[in-house]
Amino acid sequence: MNYTNKLDRAQDADAADVAAIAGDAPVGVSMRVVWGAVAATFIVMIAIWFYLHAGQGAQESEKDAAQVPVVTFVKPGRSSVEGTVMATGTLAARRAMPVGSVGEGGEVRRVLVEPGDWVKAGQVLAVVDNSVQIQQQASQAGQVQAAQANARLAQANLDRALQLVDRGFISKADIDQLTATRDSALAQVEIARATLRQLKAQAARLNIVAPAAGLVLQRSVEAGQVVGGGSSVLFRIAKDGEMELLANLSEDDLARVTVGAEAQVTPVGSNESFTGHIWQIAPVIDQTSRQGTARIALAFNPALRPGGFASATLDSGMVVAPMLPESAIQNDDKGSYVYVIDKNNRVQRQPVKTGLVTAKGIVITQGLSGNERVVLRAGGFLNPNDPVKPKRVDDGQA
Template sequence: MNYDGKIEPGHASGEHDAFAAGNPLDGDAAQDRGMRRVIVLVVVAALLLAAALWFVLHKGGADDAAAGGNAQVPVVSVVVPGRSSVAGEITATGSLAARRPMPVGSVGEGGEVREVRVDAGDWVEQGQVLAVIDRSVQTQAAASQAAQVEVAAADARIAQSNLDRGLKLVDRGFISKADIDQLTATRDAAVARVGVARASLGQLRAQNARLNIVAPASGLVLERSVELGQVVGGGTGVLFRLAKGGEMELLALLSEDELAKLSVGTEAKITPVGSGKTFIGQVWQVSPTIDATTRQGTARIALKFDPALRPGGFASAVIESGTVVAPMLPESAIQNDAKGSFVYVVDKDDRVHRRAVKTGLVTANGITITSGLAGDEKIVVRAGGFLNDGDKVKTRAAAPAAK
């Protein structure tokens, strides 16, 4: 069999045209390659997105962990107080009063007030007349008694003359010894009546002198309770009130502990309310008793006279109470509860421990600690109210207090 043959010209031309138009297999391959590229790009994008998400999630978790760790270990400010020399001062308040008030009233039989010579706020001298009482009746009575003295004196002179004549006659025998005795007794009685009359006159004059109201000592007139025309007597009451020597005092109220630190002669600075002036005084008496209700006593601080010191006014006092060497802490470091005052001390492992303390002087720079601290401890200055014994903390030095 002959397999050779002629190739149809037309057939050959058709195949040539088909190849010229493009191979279908090559088109599919190109399409596959495009798809693969798209898939690769999608996978790469997915990986990048996953990496980014992982980074964000892990970073947020680390931040949360850090935040959680910081929340569990609080940061507190601490201070090492050391020991300071503090000039002891006690601050107190109280009322001003006359140190030696003197009530003055009518000491005589009294009468109508004819003249008032002083008023509240005046300075008077000892023996000065404060008010004049009507004495017209008493003056007449004294004049009458003066006349009685003259009558008695005249009777005494007559009796003495009779006795003298009798003594001359008794030697001649004209009168007896008994008559002389009678004349002597008459003379003695007349002389005695003169003494009685003079004593009565002196009494009346003394009573008249006591009618006027006078100052028993030099001082400042604090009150006047009498007016012109008023009838006064022994039971009228206080007509004037004086401050002896003008001296004032502050009745400072203090606690038992504060009173125990004071002694007579301690210096104090007094500032009356509404006055910019400060007066220097001295404690002259410390109350020997304590009020059972308020648990307070009184320190009496003597002050010299000054018009700015008004009895009944209110004033503050700063009293010296010696020098104290002790640790000093700001008020924020000291906590209080039913068991008393305490602070938080940070140990070497940065854990806080409660320690009971006793407070002392309160100053502008802080509060002294009289017992419970040596001064070389780390003390929590702030946030102590949020801590518990044994808590772990992070410490940082507290900023120095502004002065």
């Protein structure tokens, strides 16, 4: 019982103390103090978090900045260079003359020339059997002699009649008849002579001769072969030995060249180049290949063989275009391209078309205006939209 009373009294004392405290401090004030402490603690924790992560972010930014590559660039501008057009084509005789039999034909007795020989105009290339024609000429020569004899007899009869006409033994009509006979006999002489000349000309046409001076390119006849008038080509001659290159050009390139422009031709398998000039430009474009032909005249040289393949560099006049070193130009299956640096210092792929290769660089015919910042080196290690630190190659300034 006493213990119970003591416990009750203690509890009552504690309750009294709490009541006394509560009576001294209002309830609203105590709650504000608690919440303020909580808020202060939260703010301190946020500040600590931001401090720790801000330092880590700065370190990562510094690390990323250290990984951005420094690339040198150039602004190519525009340079004046002698424009050229590259082309390929086939070598041929500029004027290839096919030669065949123009006479009655016959058996070929001898062939007098070989491919590679030079011939003159009218030179005999092959001899055709003319034994029949010789006999025809001999027969006609006899006809000429017979006609001449008849003409002399007719003239003698007329002369005697003229001596008797004044005596009245020969009438005027007889004189006219004898004169007509004499004239007819003379005409027969001329006919016989003309026939003989015809036979001789036909015999001369049996032989196959060169129509003009030039180089024999082809021989397609052998001794013992029988040829006829209008037969296939027996010889082919390059007139004056002149050659040409039939250069195939695209429509764009064909429009850039002119007649008279110089060209350098290099046959396949040869290190030597030959100077020629464009003498004709095709007036039409092939609808299938979309190409035209520029014919380049070349002087004779043993290295220029008709039918061979050759490349050519054609002069197309002065060109004003950007020029870049080879290190700035990349190539892949999509073609040639360069990397340009945009205003945000990121690289972007720019397709280009290259032209003449000179000692100063490669001409860019399409794709650049000349004012771009073009990556000079290390383009193969970059990808589109990569950030870079640009550094100008000429003065080191970004």
